[in-house]
Amino acid sequence: MPPFQILQIDASARPGLSGTDPRGSHTRRLTRRFVERWRAARLADAVTYRDIGQRPPSPVTGAWIAAAFTPPERRDAAAQAALAESDMLVQELLRADLVVIGAPMYNFGLPAQLKAWVDNVVRVGVTFGFDRSRPGEPYWPMLPPGKRLVILSSRGDYGYDAGGRLEAVNLVERGLTVPMAYLGLTETHAIAIEYDEFGGERLEASIAAAEAEIDRLVDGLALEITDGADRASAA
Template sequence: MPPLHILHIDASARPGRSGVDTRGSHTRRLTHRFADRWQAARPQDTLTYRDVGRQPPSPVSGEWIAAAFTRPERRDEAARAHLAESDVLVDELLRADLIVIGAPMYNFGLPAQLKAWVDNVVRVGVTFGFDRSRPGEPYWPMLPPDKRLVILSSRGDYGYDPGGRLESVNLVERGLTVPMGYLGLTQTHSIAIEYDEFADERLRASISAAEAAVDDLVGKLARDFAEAAKPSLAVA
């Protein structure tokens, strides 16, 4: 199969990785483990790394909105400048076959710097379409099919997964799956570390379980991509 391209995004405000650096990030630990395992299994693939935790994208402004909703051929130099950073982020998303995002839970939702990334890649006419005269639904997704999204999270408390005691206040996964699904990225996988605030054996067990789940997911996705790349056999 042809090489794949991976987009690896870290969003934690903590610069280091737990298990390596004092007060390091659990999400950075998981995303780097995923990337290391993936590249060991598929060294032919390429990877783009973006650290929005340490270098956050600019938040959307009034000028950005005006430029984004102006037809490309009518944008002046100032409008193009307002969208220049967004253009780079969108291009990275469009190129990627697999998007791996480290998304720690901050006050039940996404870090502001990761939300800024989301807002920069949700672009009318680029990643989603809109036509008022279109029959039925005026919006449609524009991302190429078959992309996969992996969300690697961490939480101070526990019970945020489906069926858990705090499921209703977990806005992290939905903060990514809803806008990304709107663009057409609907194949999603999530793994999280919990119990960070407890700092006891439950945290250690959660880290071990999450790391094992990452290893399993790397194997599963590598097999899925390989299977999807096989030519289909027509039956006469």
Template sequence: MTVQNILHIDSSARGGRSGTDARGSHTRRLTHRFIERWTGFRPGDFVTYRDIGRVPPSPVSGDWIAAAFTPPERRDGAARDRLTESDALVAELIRADLVVIGAPMYNFGVPAQLKAWIDNVVRVGMTFGFDRSRKGEPYWPMLEPGKRLVILASRGDYGYDAGGRLEAMNLVERGIAVPMGYLGLTEAHYVAIEYDEFADERLEASIRDAEVGVDKLVGRLVAETEGAIAPVYATT
């Protein structure tokens, strides 16, 4: 069995998990369930965990841009130091076969800490290529093909999915999938919890549906990984 490398990212500012901790995060709940289910079937896979909700990456600055767009052989010590964090985040992304991101909706988009992570891993010469003299498209993805992306979201309101009343206002999934697709990570899967601000039976039903959705998604992706029939989960 080929070992899969999984990059697990939590971006919620809330600590803990809903259903376990008071005022815990719904997205942490879903990512935890996903990883728990996955490793239950594939305990030999390697999981790298980044809690950027608690330890956010540094935002891009003018010095970062200057360093990133300087050819590696011409960077001085200060430039190399400025990119140390970004280099580590890029290495994790390049190594990953499966990227699982917990992404709560903040004001219709992704949390600032998740945007900072995205900005740190979109790196010319490392995750995407650029050549202004290249015929046709001057940009191209540099990630190895076959990587998969899972976005586990939460929303205070409802109706953000395709065809929903607020579909046009949902900038979360697109805000992640578009830049990741630009790097070559084009296969994306989504599960979300809604109705958080209502805190009633609709929220509870949405949580149950999302957990079933996570279980089914894990089963399908594990089956695709192993070329087998999807495992059947006993949902709770």
């Protein structure tokens, strides 16, 4: 059986870790905690790391669109080159059993570099299907079933979660869950740090709560996956 695959993505423009480096990233701190605790529980699992905050994917261009909507057998060398980076990002997503994304809130939504990643992996005929002659819904998801998505975010203000004062303007989680569900990745967990612009005790309490929630999530998911693998081996 191939090893369980984790895809870890950091999208923060800040290179360091909060609590360790001056003006470090909260989301990088959270993704590192998640993956380190996971590997402590399941050392044999494989981790692919992509830092799109420091090395952003190329944005979609006219040449990219033309190549993506050209049947693979008709793509010339220029079209293949236009899709080469996208092909690599798509393969990482296809291999992953668990996708862990550090997604800070920038102006209520995703960082541009993370939106570029989304645009590169939403690929007709690869991660979603389309057939205008198909009865009913002409679109369908193409990602293999069973994948999970974990979104680890940070926000300057507070009250962005369900029922909060700013729920309506939180476009981060929806900016990921909507396109990923469109591709077939529907099981999602989201944890966030708030109060970054306030600092002080409220920020520290929010960090501590987020880290404790990550620990509980990792422990629960790791146990679930280990138990599932054990049952499959015994079958």
